[in-house]
Amino acid sequence: MRVICDAPGQTCNRLWSYLASISECYVKKKKLMIIFYDWTIEDFPNLLHCPWIYFPLWHKWYLERGNGWNNYKGLTWKATHSERMDKIYKALGFVKGWHTRRNTRFIAEAKTEIQRLYHPRKEITDKAESLISQLKQQSDMVIGVHIRRGDYATWNDGKFYYSLEEYHTFMLRLQEYYKDKKIAFFISSNEDFTLDIFNGCQCYRFNQEPSGAILDLYTLSICDRIIGPFSSYSRWASFIGEVPLCFLESKEQDFSEECFSKIVDFFHFENGKEILDW
Numbered sequence: 721m722r723v724i725c726d727a728p729g730q731t732c733n734r735l736w737s738y739l740a741s742i743s744e745c746y747v748k749k750k751k752l753m754i755i756f757y758d759w760t761i762e763d764f765p766n767l768l769h770c771p772w773i774y775f776p777l778w779h780k781w782y783l784e785r786g787n788g789w790n791n792y793k794g795l796t797w798k799a800t801h802s803e804r805m806d807k808i809y810k811a812l813g814f815v816k817g818w819h820t821r822r823n824t825r826f827i828a829e830a831k832t833e834i835q836r837l838y839h840p841r842k843e844i845t846d847k848a849e850s851l852i853s854q855l856k857q858q859s860d861m862v863i864g865v866h867i868r869r870g871d872y873a874t875w876n877d878g879k880f881y882y883s884l885e886e887y888h889t890f891m892l893r894l895q896e897y898y899k900d901k902k903i904a905f906f907i908s909s910n911e912d913f914t915l916d917i918f919n920g921c922q923c924y925r926f927n928q929e930p931s932g933a934i935l936d937l938y939t940l941s942i943c944d945r946i947i948g949p950f951s952s953y954s955r956w957a958s959f960i961g962e963v964p965l966c967f968l969e970s971k972e973q974d975f976s977e978e979c980f981s982k983i984v985d986f987f988h989f990e991n992g993k994e995i996l997d998w
Contacts (some may be wrong), residue, residue, distance in 0.1 A: 721750065721751040721752065722741050722750060722752050722815060723752075723753040723812070723813075723815065724737070724738060724741055724753070724754045724755065724814070724815055724816070724817040725756070725809040725814040725815065726756070726816040726817055726818055727757075727796050728817070729952075730953075731759075731760050732937070732953045732955070732956045733952050734758040735838070735952075736818075736821060736952055736955075736956065736986050737818045737821070738754060738817055739820075739985075739986070740817070740823035740824070740825075740826070740827070741815065741820060742830065742834060742837065743825075743826035743827045743829070743834065744825070744830075745772065745773075746772075746826070746830045746833050746834075747826045747829050749772075751773075751774065752774070753773075753775075754773065754775055755775075755776060755777060755799075756777070756796045756799065757775050757777075757778065759793070760934050761775065761778070762780075762841070763840050763934040764837065764840060764841070766836055766837045766838075766839055767837045767838060770837060773837075777792070777795075821985075822987065827984075827985055828984075838960055840934050840938050844934055844935050844938055847926075847935060848935060848939040849942065851906070851924065851926075851939065852906070852942050855904040855906070856904075858902070858904060859901075859902045859904035859922065860898075860902045861901050861904070861945065862903075862904045862905070862906055862943045862944050862945075863894060863903060863904070863905050863943060863947065864905075864906045864908060864939065864940040864943035864945070864947070864948075864957070864963075865887060865890075865905050865906065865907050865946075866908045866909070866940060866946065866947070866948030866949070866953060866954040866957075867884070867908065867909035867911065867948070868909070868949050868951050869882070869909075869911060870910070870911075872949060880949035880969075881949075882949065882968065882971065884913060884917050885917070888917060888918050888919070888921070889971075890973060891905055891921045892920065892921065893974065893975055894947070894975055895920075897975045897976070903921075904924065905918070905922065905923045906923075906924055906940070907924065908925070908937075908940050909925070909936075910933070912928065926939070937953065937956065938957075938961075940954060940961070940963070941956075941957040941960050941963060942961055942963075943961075943963055944963070945963065945964050945965075945966070945980055946958055946963055946964070946965045946966070947965070947966050947967075947968055948967065949967065950967050952986075955983050955986070955995075958982055959983040959984070959985070962982050964981055964982055965980065965982070965983055965989075966979045966980045966981075978991075981993065
């Protein structure tokens with residue numbers, strides 16, 4: 721049995737960190753244990769109830785009582801940010817999933833199973849598919865726009881932090897590039913802002929809700945194209961949904977078909993372009 725013992729970052733960092741081990745264990749018919757799972761685990765019932773993947777600390781009755789989830793998060797932080805615990809994990813032969821991101825050997829062979837495991841629960845998929853279906857009745861192409869700001873103001877010296885006005889400019893450039901098509905935009909963001917700022921663009925988004933992160937993620941994965949700053953979030957949506965993605969690399973970003981490509985693993989696009997390990 722392989723055991724993953726780390727919990728790197730937010731949701732999609734976690735999903736990427738499981739990928740190599742899930743792929744290898746599926747192909748080799750091994751068992752896998754994920755000790756510190758992400759809080760969105762209930763949104764992926766096929767993963768949670770997979771007969772060969774185990775989540776030993778999963779006790780729904782406890783997590784939903786009182787301060788259960790916050791206690792679990794506190795436990796996770798202490799257990800994954802400790803030199804003493806790291807030595808114990810190493811002695812036991814446990815694996816840090818984040819360190820396996822370059823292991824792509826079994827991903828292609830396991831891709832169909834990965835997509836099945838990471839298919840969200842029906843309430844999420846129904847809502848996302850209903851919106852995209854409506855948009856496709858009114859437009860020729862739906863482009864997902866991942867707006868990530870917040871910590872990006874300081875991450876990498878703010879290199880990939882864009883104002884809402886700059887996102888608007890990106891969208892207008894896309895409309896100009898695809899001027900022979902009617903474009904609709906799906907906006908994915910954890911920020912609270914009105915869509916009025918994107919004047920001249922047909923935009924839609926979901927209201928903030930408990931499953932918003934996975935709802936937005938799945939909706940991005942069923943768009944026709946995705947744009948956004950360097951992020952494991954849009955990268956996962958492209959990978960799992962096999963949707964061409966264009967990273968916004970600068971404020972002067974221009975668009976062509978060549979700048980869109982599907983993600984095939986954490987560090988590579990289908991067209992061979994390598995993604996730097998920021």
